[in-house]
Amino acid sequence: GQQVMQIPQYQHVQEGEDFTTYCNSSTTLSNIQWYKQRPGGHPVFLIQLVKSGEVKKQKRLTFQFGEAKKNSSLHITATQTTDVGTYFCAGSGGYQKVTFGTGTKLQVIP
């Protein structure tokens, strides 16, 4: 079955440093989504990427979908304490099953 791995599992950064999490799928994805989950909360949708090589930006966040549509990355520039949480990618190879990545837990040290 489809597997989606994320690295790193944990990341501690000093406030103001950059952060990147990587997502790798065992199969080609039709699209990929990114979610953020604050401690004690539920996942909240951030963005969806559909096209091969697509890059999207949301303020300090940059999302990229690989050319082969099997990997993706999320980069945060100049982290802030409000960025704390776990970031998940989620992808599907078709219409039905959406597989979530294992998540990257980000801690920001003030």
Next chain:
Amino acid sequence: NAGVTQTPKFQVLKTGQSMTLQCAQDMNHEYMSWYRQDPGMGLRLIHYSVGAGITDQGEVPNGYNVSRSTTEDFPLRLLSAAPSQTSVYFCASSRTGQGEAFFGQGTRLTVV
């Protein structure tokens, strides 16, 4: 606008007991799904539904049943609770299976 509502928020069960986790959405979404979240394992798909009357198994379906008699509701039944089912359960809905998913607040279940 309520979005996705899950009940209860917390539950403690004894081994062997059964219970139903409720999930309702008011966005007229066709696609609904249940996930369990365990430390270090992300969100694992239990069951999903692409519309009323249609359900299918996800990655970890054993020990769980679902039904979808209406578009709005997608209950998850634990048939005979086991300690391995201690987890946080999330229900989610989306317009299709490909787009933005909206999650409920989660149910924290402990089986003793």
